[in-house]
Amino acid sequence: MTELEKGPRGLRRGRGARERILGASQQLFGDQGINCTGMDQLCAVAGVSKRTLYQHFAGKDELIAEYLRRFDPDILPEVFDRTDLPPRERLLAVFDIHSPLCPFIAAAVEIQDPDHPARVLASDYKKAFAARLTETAREACADDPEQLGEQLALLLDGASARSRVLNTDAFAAAAAIAAVLVDNAIPAASAPATASLRN
Structure with missing residues (x-):
């Protein structure tokens, strides 16, 4: 970076x-939380002045919203949009890839x-x-796709919250419960004869 690209006090x-x-x-909100992160700290880590920050974001609320918008705008496309996995396996794959926090x-x-x-x-x-889970459960011919979608969404959120509170990985246990829920909800005749991702 040349000197011409730096502003007052050497800020980029x-x-x-x-x-x-x-x-x-993303770094600070994730590491220490939203409420514990001040605008001065954000500016220091980003290497910008407060004036520059406010040129891009009207305030912290707008920044928080944009921070969230960037996480998963297409709702886990790396699982739900896969065409190489049958719907039943996509429902279980969510537990392998979902962010623990x-x-x-x-x-x-x-x-x-x-x-x-x-x-x-x-x-x-x-x-x-939850709607994507329900849609995938419907593709998998679940007896009650809405119920299965809600059950899996609740299980994912519970695993995420437990992982955050206990600083441990609760997703292996959640995945085992999900497999039971999926097996009970999808008639054997409808389930494709493919090996599970966990084999």
Whole structure:
């Protein structure tokens, strides 16, 4: 970086500032939480001035919302959009790849206002995630796809919360429970004769 690319006090400016701010928010919000992260700290980690930060984001609320929007905008496409896996296996694959520390749950816990943009995003995301599970359960010919989708969504959220609180991985146990739920919900005649991902 040349001296011309630096602003006052040596802070970087111009190109990439927005991405650096979002990168800093991802690091700091994830490591220490939203409420414990101040704007001065975000600016320091991003290498921008407060003026630059406010040129890109009207305030912390807007930054929090954009931070969440970037996590999984297409609802786990690396699982749900796979054409090489039958629907039953996609339902189980979610437990292999789902983030153990769900940022949407963390944001909803930290932010009390139900109308806050981050809370609205978290709620919308969780509903959309359950809908993708239900849609996949329907493709797998589950007896009650809505019920199975909700059960798996609840199991995922529980595993994520438990992993966060106990600082341990609860997803192996959740995956075993999910396999039982899926086996009970999908008639054997409808289940494809393929090996599970866990074999």
